[in-house]
Amino acid sequence: MKLAVIGTGYVGLVSGTCFADSGNDVTCVDINEEKIEQLKNGEIPIYEPGLETIFKRVRREERLHFTTDIAEAVPEADIVFLCLPTPPGGDGQADLSAVIQVAGDLGSLIEDYMVIVNKSTVPVTTGDRVEGIIGEQLDENLFDVVSNPEFLREGAAVDDFMKPERVVIGTGSEQAAEMMTTLYEPFVRSGNPIIVMDRRSAELTKYAANAMLATKITFMNEIANICERVGANVDNIRRGIGTDSRIGPRFLFAGIGYGGSCFPKDVQAIHHTAGKHGYDFQIVDSVMKVNEYQKTSIVRKMEEYFGTGDFNGMTFGIWGLSFKPETDDIREAPALYIAEELVKRGTELLAYDPEAIGTFKQATSEQVLANTTFVHDQKDALQNVEALLICTEWNEFRRPTIDSIAEELDNHVIFDGRNLYDLDRARETDVAYISVGRPAVNVKELEPAE
Ligand SMILES: NC(=O)c1ccc[n+]([C@@H]2O[C@H](COP(=O)([O-])OP(=O)(O)OC[C@H]3O[C@@H](n4cnc5c(N)ncnc54)[C@H](O)[C@@H]3O)[C@@H](O)[C@H]2O)c1
Numbered sequence: 036m037k038l039a040v041i042g043t044g045y046v047g048l049v050s051g052t053c054f055a056d057s058g059n060d061v062t063c064v065d066i067n068e069e070k071i072e073q074l075k076n077g078e079i080p081i082y083e084p085g086l087e088t089i090f091k092r093v094r095r096e097e098r099l100h101f102t103t104d105i106a107e108a109v110p111e112a113d114i115v116f117l118c119l120p121t122p123p124g125g126d127g128q129a130d131l132s133a134v135i136q137v138a139g140d141l142g143s144l145i146e147d148y149m150v151i152v153n154k155s156t157v158p159v160t161t162g163d164r165v166e167g168i169i170g171e172q173l174d175e176n177l178f179d180v181v182s183n184p185e186f187l188r189e190g191a192a193v194d195d196f197m198k199p200e201r202v203v204i205g206t207g208s209e210q211a212a213e214m215m216t217t218l219y220e221p222f223v224r225s226g227n228p229i230i231v232m233d234r235r236s237a238e239l240t241k242y243a244a245n246a247m248l249a250t251k252i253t254f255m256n257e258i259a260n261i262c263e264r265v266g267a268n269v270d271n272i273r274r275g276i277g278t279d280s281r282i283g284p285r286f287l288f289a290g291i292g293y294g295g296s297c298f299p300k301d302v303q304a305i306h307h308t309a310g311k312h313g314y315d316f317q318i319v320d321s322v323m324k325v326n327e328y329q330k331t332s333i334v335r336k337m338e339e340y341f342g343t344g345d346f347n348g349m350t351f352g353i354w355g356l357s358f359k360p361e362t363d364d365i366r367e368a369p370a371l372y373i374a375e376e377l378v379k380r381g382t383e384l385l386a387y388d389p390e391a392i393g394t395f396k397q398a399t400s401e402q403v404l405a406n407t408t409f410v411h412d413q414k415d416a417l418q419n420v421e422a423l424l425i426c427t428e429w430n431e432f433r434r435p436t437i438d439s440i441a442e443e444l445d446n447h448v449i450f451d452g453r454n455l456y457d458l459d460r461a462r463e464t465d466v467a468y469i470s471v472g473r474p475a476v477n478v479k480e481l482e483p484a485e
Contacts (some may be wrong), residue, residue: 036218038062039108039115041137043070043101045081045296045364046154046185047118049192052086055093056197057221062100062108074101082363082390085193105137109144114214116152117165118185127303128311129158138165142172150211152181156241156301158308162205162234179211182234184241189295190361197222202229205237242308245301246319251286252293253322256329259289259472269472270454289472291426291452292329294358294367299326330369333424333452334376336469340448340478341421347381352416352444355427355453357391365394369452370426374399378406387416389429414443422448428455441466447477 036059040051043065055061065071070080077094079087093099102108109115117134124130134155141151151169153162166180182205187195199222204215212231219229232240259269269289277284293299302319309316338344358368365371368391374384378400384407388395392409399407410416413431417423423444425432437456441447441464449456451470461468461476468476 036060036113036214037111038218039064039105039112040118041065041105041108041115042118042120042133042155043067043074044118044120045083045189045192046187047116048074048079048081049083049086049187049196050116050118050154050185052090052093052099053193053196053222054218055096055098056089058098059218060098060100061093062102062112064102064105064108066103068103071101071103082361083192084190084361089193105140106144109141109149110146112149114150114152114218115141116154116183118154121155121157121300121304123300123303126307128307129156129300129304131157131161131164134161134165135168138168142169145169145173145178147177148210149178150181150214151178152183152215153238154183154185156184156245156297156304157182157238158242158304159235159238162238179206179208180234181206181208181211181215182237183215184237186241186244189364190359198225198227199223200227202227203237203240204229204231205234205240206231207233242301242305245298246305246322248286249293249298249302249326250318250322252288252290252298253325253329255287255289256292256471257325260329260332262472266474267472268458268474289454290329290428291333291369291373291471292326294330294369294371296364296366299323299367330372331376332471333369333373333426333450336450337422337424340450340467340469345380346377346421349381349421350383350385350419351377352418352420352423353384353386354388354413354416354423354425354432355429356386356388356395357427360427360429363390363394365391365398368395368426370395371399373424373426374403374407378403382406384408385410385416385418385420387411387413388427389431391427417443417445419445421446422450425449425451425453425455428453437461437466437468438464 038059038061040047040063043063051061051063073080119133121129162180162182202219206212216229262269273287276282277287306316306319356370386407387410433455437460447466449468454470467478
């Protein structure tokens with residue numbers, strides 16, 4: 036099929052590349068001229084494992100094209116994917132301006148029957164709105180608007196796209212459902228389902244999934260906070276409940292809060308949608324509050340350890356800036372909040388991340404930039420610092436043992452927001468090791484009372 040993908044970010048570029056790999060002819064459109072120029076020159080603007088190999092292959096085979104001109108891509112297409120940003124608007128609702136603007140452009144570009152697919156995460160009834168906008172200019176038999184929410188995870192996006200656990204297609208049109216099923220069949224050969232449902236349910240499915248996952252993480256973070264107060268270990272509890280098949284073992288790792296481009300905005304947006312329709316979605320309201328608290332929990336532990344909230348003149352090392360490993364995405368990353376809070380209190384930072392230094396620099400404040408030295412070897416963040424803070428669970432941070440870190444780390448203190456190291460190993464060192472929901476090691480004052 037001929038496909039047009041409007042919006043060439045994480046979702047658009049991965050979808051476009053993978054659809055081209057399954058034999059389609061894909062044109063990706065973006066308003067960002069620099070990005071399109073880069074892509075035309077064979078440079079990939081995001082870090083996503085596995086993407087480059089497929090990208091090079093489909094470019095060589097001339098199945099993936101790039102343009103800034105929507106009119107070059109849409110008229111020829113059988114299916115148009117909207118992979119546009121839907122960031123949080125002022126009061127938490129999703130900002131749909133890009134989707135609405137592009138919908139307005141589409142009417143005049145459609146000549147033969149075409150399926151318009153919304154892959155962006157959009158509030159329920161957005162499909163109706165898009166249909167209305169296009170319908171103002173066009174006979175409704177010439178197009179269908181479908182919801183096809185995307186569930187890929189950054190850092191594993193190519194794998195997720197190539198082997199989705201499920202594909203959700205929201206439409207009442209048999210013709211559109213058939214075209215979408217044909218398009219996705221190569222990706223579900225191992226038997227995973229393509230679930231066709233009504234459009235509103237499909238839109239809400241995406242929010243329900245993200246709200247559920249954010250709630251699961253947050254629930255474990257609250258259990259961890261209780262563990263710290265009663266002298267229990269959240270790792271044991273995870274094993275104890277994760278073996279219950281009704282609960283399952285995944286997404287039960289305590290840490291310093293969720294971030295990223297999706298969970299925070301989608302949780303806010305579903306809360307807003309519920310409110311707009313007269314329902315107070317209380318669980319997600321709590322999830323948002325707890326997550327805010329959790330993101331700076333490491334700073335409160337530092338206050339407790341140093342016996343003061345005044346860190347003026349101190350220097351800290353930070354490992355991990357991205358919101359999770361295997362991505363350079365720093366949107367809503369806990370490291371952004373922690374760096375801001377520490378620099379406000381007069382500290383200097385030595386920061387290391389395998390991929391996200393560039394994106395972090397673009398997103399953080401002038402004040403953080405002025406007080407942070409970015410280092411390109413993780414060991415360099417251990418020199419002349421009061422403590423090491425671990426904010427992202429990159430695999431390369433797990434590899435050195437805690438004893439080898441201790442050899443390099445000037446003051447033997449680690450605040451680990453991602454529970455990377457074994458407590459028994461830590462006990463054999465002289466490192467003060469303070470993690471999440473587990474007993475603090477080699478720290479007398481922080482060990483809970485019997
Ligand atoms: N990133 C993820 O992991 C992920 C996963 C599932 C769903 N989603 C959803 O997919 C959507 C896109 O997310 P993303 O992470 O790819 O965003 P992104 O910010 O990485 O990419 C969006 C792209 O759209 C372009 N754009 C903006 N306005 C445009 C316009 N009028 N015409 C053409 N291009 C335009 C931007 O320049 C940018 O390149 C969002 O709704 C998001 O919630 C994201």
